[in-house]
Amino acid sequence: MAHTSSTATELYCPRCEARYSLETIINLCRCGTPLLVDYDYDTAAEDLDRRLLLAREPSMWRYRELLPVQDDASIVTLAEGGTPLLKSAGLETELGLSNLYFKDETVNPTGSFKARGLAMAVSRAKELGLHKLIIPTAGNAGSALAAYAARAGIDCRVIMPRDVPVAFQADCRAHGAEIELVDGTIKNCGARVGELVATEDWFSVATLKEPYRIEGKKTMGYEIAEQFGYDLPEVIIYPTGGGTGLIGMWKAFAEMDKMGWLSGAKPKMVSVQSAGCAPMVRAFENGDETAEEWENPSTLAAGLRVPGAVGDFLILKAVRESGGTAIAVSEDDLMNDTIELAAKEGIFSAPEGGATLSALKKLLANGFIEPDDRVVLFITGTGYKYLDVLAEWTS
Numbered sequence: 001m002a003h004t005s006s007t008a009t010e011l012y013c014p015r016c017e018a019r020y021s022l023e024t025i026i027n028l029c030r031c032g033t034p035l036l037v038d039y040d041y042d043t044a045a046e047d048l049d050r051r052l053l054l055a056r057e058p059s060m061w062r063y064r065e066l067l068p069v070q071d072d073a074s075i076v077t078l079a080e081g082g083t084p085l086l087k088s089a090g091l092e093t094e095l096g097l098s099n100l101y102f103k104d105e106t107v108n109p110t111g112s113f114k115a116r117g118l119a120m121a122v123s124r125a126k127e128l129g130l131h132k133l134i135i136p137t138a139g140n141a142g143s144a145l146a147a148y149a150a151r152a153g154i155d156c157r158v159i160m161p162r163d164v165p166v167a168f169q170a171d172c173r174a175h176g177a178e179i180e181l182v183d184g185t186i187k188n189c190g191a192r193v194g195e196l197v198a199t200e201d202w203f204s205v206a207t208l209k210e211p212y213r214i215e216g217k218k219t220m221g222y223e224i225a226e227q228f229g230y231d232l233p234e235v236i237i238y239p240t241g242g243g244t245g246l247i248g249m250w251k252a253f254a255e256m257d258k259m260g261w262l263s264g265a266k267p268k269m270v271s272v273q274s275a276g277c278a279p280m281v282r283a284f285e286n287g288d289e290t291a292e293e294w295e296n297p298s299t300l301a302a303g304l305r306v307p308g309a310v311g312d313f314l315i316l317k318a319v320r321e322s323g324g325t326a327i328a329v330s331e332d333d334l335m336n337d338t339i340e341l342a343a344k345e346g347i348f349s350a351p352e353g354g355a356t357l358s359a360l361k362k363l364l365a366n367g368f369i370e371p372d373d374r375v376v377l378f379i380t381g382t383g384y385k386y387l388d389v390l391a392e393w394t395s
């Protein structure tokens, strides 16, 4: 059997092209840009016959050669990833589609796709000898960090908006994280993290401000490819806050291309946001390369209340390169569609997942999506974390 070690080589900056060794403990590039992990794709392609994957464990760690963790002993896992691709049961016919799928990320540890990114970030932090991790979060990322830090025996501090659903506060506390509630949004939480990093020895694992969360999130792209037999679907609809998953999947597709794994075209990547906070949609529509900060952001989909993202230019680039689009949906639509997912598909989703269904309806109506297209909606988190919000909406 081929050896199963990482083929990661270095970190690189997608803007100024600076390179850093994998031993460097670093957040952003010296030019202020998110850093990405490079691999030796020739060796990866040689070592890893993609058919071998099917015999491996059903978690994101099956893509071992294409992940950055150097030593297996560093892996901190709760069996994240390996999530189902569900074919639509009720909505497909009703919407006049023949190939509608849901990537069900609700079944991940801590109830969301954030588990993938934080499992990777914590594993690398452990490998690099870091002992104190801090995160600004809209909720799910904090839960995930708290759980993996608990498992790794690493100190954890979570900074979140005062009005996040109560479940996030409860599970972070249960996992032993120190939590701090801040007035405002994740942006204000980020500023507070900045202060704490400057005055105490915390290491920030904020979205795209360290290089490894995206490497966990990219495994969603590898899984989709595997689940479609390496003939990728026509459209992927992704609820976008910081955008790590969208950027990560686009990176995964590029990696698979380099290794000769893909046959047809790549999917159109659709970024969906709430009309109450849609900086990427506005930038996309204006033809801008980066996104201006959104004033007074407001949405019940807590993970989408991200007024500005450090990876904005990477989100916009992926959406444009893919021939995709960015679309805003109303709060009423995304909440009603969250309930519709539960009523017609048996999927109890977070409001962020409901937003993908709202986007699908709009894109069918305007002709962007064709009835024969294979469409994947990303159900990024479970509704059980948002019981306070959903109880009110259904009563």
Ligand SMILES: Cc1ncc(COP(=O)(O)O)c(C=O)c1O
Pocket: 112, 138, 139, 140, 141, 207, 239, 240, 241, 242, 243, 244, 245, 246, 302, 303, 304, 350, 352, 353, 380, 381, 382
């Ligand atoms: C359930 C859920 N969906 C989507 C998002 C947005 O994800 P990203 O930051 O990768 O764009 C979040 C972020 O908190 C989330 O919790």
Ligand SMILES: [Zn+2]
Pocket: 013, 014, 015, 016, 017, 018, 029, 030, 031, 032, 033
């Ligand atoms: Zn740079």
